[in-house]
Amino acid sequence: MPDAPVPVATGLPGLSRIRGWTRWSWPLPAVVIIVANAIAVSVLGGADVYTWSLILIYGLFASSTNILFGWVGRASFGQAAFFGTGAYMVAFLREQDVPPLLALLVGLGAGVVLGIPLLILLRRSSGITFAMITLIVAQIIYQLVFTNRRLGGETGLSGITVTSVLGQDLTSYQAFSWYVASVVAIAMVVLWRLSESSFGMSLRAVRDDETKAAIVGIPVRRAQAIAFLVAGGLAGLAGAMLAQVQSTVSADLLFWTVSGNVVIMCLLGGRYRFWGPFLGAAVFIWVQNAFLQTGALSDLLIGAVFLVIVLVVPDGILGSVAPDRLGALIRRARTARGIGSSVAAGPTESTRDGDSAAPAPQPVRTGPDRGQGPR
Amino acid sequence: MTAPPAAIELVGVAKSYGQYRAVDGVDLVVPHGGLTALIGPNGAGKSTLFGIVAGDLAADTGRVLMAGQDVSRVTASGRARLGLGRTFQTARVFERLSALENSVIAVRAADKAALRVTDQPRGNRRVVERARAGLDLVGLGRQADRTAALLAQGERKRLEIALALTARPRILLLDEPTAGVGREDAQSFIRLIGSLRAADQDLTVLLTAHDMDVVFGLAETVVLLSLGKVVLSGSPEEVAAAEVTRRVYLGDKHAITPAAAPAGEG
Numbered sequence: 001m002p003d004a005p006v007p008v009a010t011g012l013p014g015l016s017r018i019r020g021w022t023r024w025s026w027p028l029p030a031v032v033i034i035v036a037n038a039i040a041v042s043v044l045g046g047a048d049v050y051t052w053s054l055i056l057i058y059g060l061f062a063s064s065t066n067i068l069f070g071w072v073g074r075a076s077f078g079q080a081a082f083f084g085t086g087a088y089m090v091a092f093l094r095e096q097d098v099p100p101l102l103a104l105l106v107g108l109g110a111g112v113v114l115g116i117p118l119l120i121l122l123r124r125s126s127g128i129t130f131a132m133i134t135l136i137v138a139q140i141i142y143q144l145v146f147t148n149r150r151l152g153g154e155t156g157l158s159g160i161t162v163t164s165v166l167g168q169d170l171t172s173y174q175a176f177s178w179y180v181a182s183v184v185a186i187a188m189v190v191l192w193r194l195s196e197s198s199f200g201m202s203l204r205a206v207r208d209d210e211t212k213a214a215i216v217g218i219p220v221r222r223a224q225a226i227a228f229l230v231a232g233g234l235a236g237l238a239g240a241m242l243a244q245v246q247s248t249v250s251a252d253l254l255f256w257t258v259s260g261n262v263v264i265m266c267l268l269g270g271r272y273r274f275w276g277p278f279l280g281a282a283v284f285i286w287v288q289n290a291f292l293q294t295g296a297l298s299d300l301l302i303g304a305v306f307l308v309i310v311l312v313v314p315d316g317i318l319g320s321v322a323p324d325r326l327g328a329l330i331r332r333a334r335t336a337r338g339i340g341s342s343v344a345a346g347p348t349e350s351t352r353d354g355d356s357a358a359p360a361p362q363p364v365r366t367g368p369d370r371g372q373g374p375r
Numbered sequence: 376m377t378a379p380p381a382a383i384e385l386v387g388v389a390k391s392y393g394q395y396r397a398v399d400g401v402d403l404v405v406p407h408g409g410l411t412a413l414i415g416p417n418g419a420g421k422s423t424l425f426g427i428v429a430g431d432l433a434a435d436t437g438r439v440l441m442a443g444q445d446v447s448r449v450t451a452s453g454r455a456r457l458g459l460g461r462t463f464q465t466a467r468v469f470e471r472l473s474a475l476e477n478s479v480i481a482v483r484a485a486d487k488a489a490l491r492v493t494d495q496p497r498g499n500r501r502v503v504e505r506a507r508a509g510l511d512l513v514g515l516g517r518q519a520d521r522t523a524a525l526l527a528q529g530e531r532k533r534l535e536i537a538l539a540l541t542a543r544p545r546i547l548l549l550d551e552p553t554a555g556v557g558r559e560d561a562q563s564f565i566r567l568i569g570s571l572r573a574a575d576q577d578l579t580v581l582l583t584a585h586d587m588d589v590v591f592g593l594a595e596t597v598v599l600l601s602l603g604k605v606v607l608s609g610s611p612e613e614v615a616a617a618e619v620t621r622r623v624y625l626g627d628k629h630a631i632t633p634a635a636a637p638a639g640e641g
Contacts (some may be wrong), residue, residue, distance in 0.1 A: 193492075193495075194492055196495050196497065196498075197491060197492045197493065197494055197495060197496070198480075198483040198488050198489055198490065198491040198492075198494050198496050199489070199490050199491060199492045200492075201472075201476065201479065201480050201483070201496060201497075202480060202483070202484070202489040202490060204469065204471065204472060205469045205472070205477075205480045207471075208468075208469040208470045208471055208472065209467050209468075209469060209470070211451070211467070212467045212468070212469070213469075214451070214452035214455075215451055215452055215455045215461065216455070216480065216481050216484045216538055216541075216542070217452070217455060217456065217481075217484035217485060217487070217489065217542060218480070218484050218489040218490075219489065219490060220452075222490060223489070223490055226490065272471065
């Protein structure tokens with residue numbers, strides 16, 4: 001039997017079987033972000049710390065996009081509209097004396113508000129129409145911003161300065177990185193709680209089978225609508241952070257390639273994993289930076305790297321290290337070496353498949369078979 | 376004491392696909408608390424009729440009543456809320472989630488808490504215990520942590536029943552419950568349905584089946600369909616003995632013998 005693609009439950013399926021895991025794990029995302037930031041700040045220097053801050057922000061942005069892509073199962077190609085709106089909100093408030101944290105909340109709120117009219121357009125849309133409508137609307141918003149003089153048109157707006165937050169001086173890259181990490185850490189805790197809530201689980205049910213979810217009693221449309229607004233709000237928050245980090249905003253932030261890039265980040269890291277999009281963002285930005293010096297060839301090389309990753313691990317980098325998948329790999333390796341014959345005799349998939357009276361389990365929509373044997 | 380109204384009543388139901396009359400004026404009463412089996416050769420209209428009862432398909436004419444209430448214009452999920460549980464011919468479960476997670480979701484949805492953002496159902500002992508009890512009921516307790524996509528077809532069908540039962544349905548619709556499973560699975564399935572009915576006298580079951588073990592092992596009423604019409608309706612013995620049954624099934628390789636093999640409907 002071909003090695004069945006191993007689908008994965010929420011979060012970290014192996015850990016989630018630990019007693020009380022769900023109840024006590026809530027601060028974990030914050031711990032991960034804070035520890036990673038502590039390491040980054042102490043190891044990296046100047047400009048690299050800035051890049052790390054970008055990773056944090058795009059990690060949040062990709063994770064918010066993944067609410068739609070990975071949880072609800074809808075690919076939006078217009079999340080840049082929310083991201084850019086959040087960023088422009090901060091830029092717009094730069095001359096008012098708005099505290100930076102409040103400006104972030106305004107960016108978040110703007111993302112939610114922008115989502116409301118979009119929801120009306122997206123009513124009854126599914127799959128490809130959802131992707132197209134989000135793409136088109138986002139491009140319209142891009143054009144509006146691009147041609148608007150008050151928004152700085154092509155060049156955008158600059159002069160966003162954040163020098164201190166809550167009395168903390170932020171003039172060094174390191175200090176700024178702590179500010180970004182703190183906000184992202186809080187956002188990731190919220191996201192984790194959402195992911196583990198009844199709402200988060202219902203979204204995954206909707207993703208797997210909308211009809212069945214409705215029959216089980218989940219209000220499918222309402223679930224999708226709430227997910228859309230939450231994703232928009234968090235994208236707005238990420239955009240607002242970016243504006244504060246870069247101190248400038250431009251219409252580029254709203255361009256469709258930005259939306260496409262975050263979808264790629266989700267794919268790279270693994271959209272069925274909580275940390276997948278975050279890891280994907282890190283890999284994406286790191287690879288992009290690594291190829292920056294190669295000039296005209298860079299896009300081609302970057303594309304090739306991502307293509308290879310997605311081909312080798314269709315469920316993303318984290319998706320391929322699922323505990324159950326590791327188990328399957330080990331079993332296969334042992335069988336190949338002749339140790340595992342006793343294991344293979346058990347009631348595993350392979351023997352069940354050999355039972356001609358019972359048809360094989362239904363194939364699952366998880367991408368192509370990855371074939372047998374070592375890669 | 377008055378008898379409760381019929382669990383399901385169809386009045387003059389018809390449905391055509393273009394020129395083809397799939398269901399051609401069916402009147403049918405499914406009594407409260409009974410088990411009724413729809414049988415008939417391929418193309419007799421079983422699946423269409425089943426879809427009309429479940430709410431997947433709208434009848435061209437006629438009415439569908441559930442416990443005396445006209446539900447002709449109620450959607451499938453609306454009928455589910457009114458107490459209709461159902462399974463599909465090919466089991467539909469949440470593929471990427473474990474059996475237990477499937478069950479947890481059904482529990483929360485039955486509690487009308489499917490969209491709650493502040494709770495953590497997997498950390499809630501009461502929710503998890505109920506979800507486990509649902510799996511135990513259909514004999515899937517040991518597969519709780521297995522991803523649904525990796526369950527065997529028979530196990531998926533059991534999981535689907537567990538999901539349906541979580542909402543405590545008054546009526547259970549089973550579409551070809553033993554199609555695509557081995558003989559042993561089919562036998563244990565029959566025992567499962569029997570025990571569910573023994574535990575709840577008010578549960579009404581309507582099923583379609585090609586598998587005559589299921590029909591004669593479980594049904595109190597058998598309804599024979601042919602060319603979109605009800606040809607015969609009665610006890611299993613009456614239907615098995617009737618001349619028309621043989622004629623309708625003539626040329627169909629799934630003749631009525633208890634040893635008939637399960638088969639899917641085209």
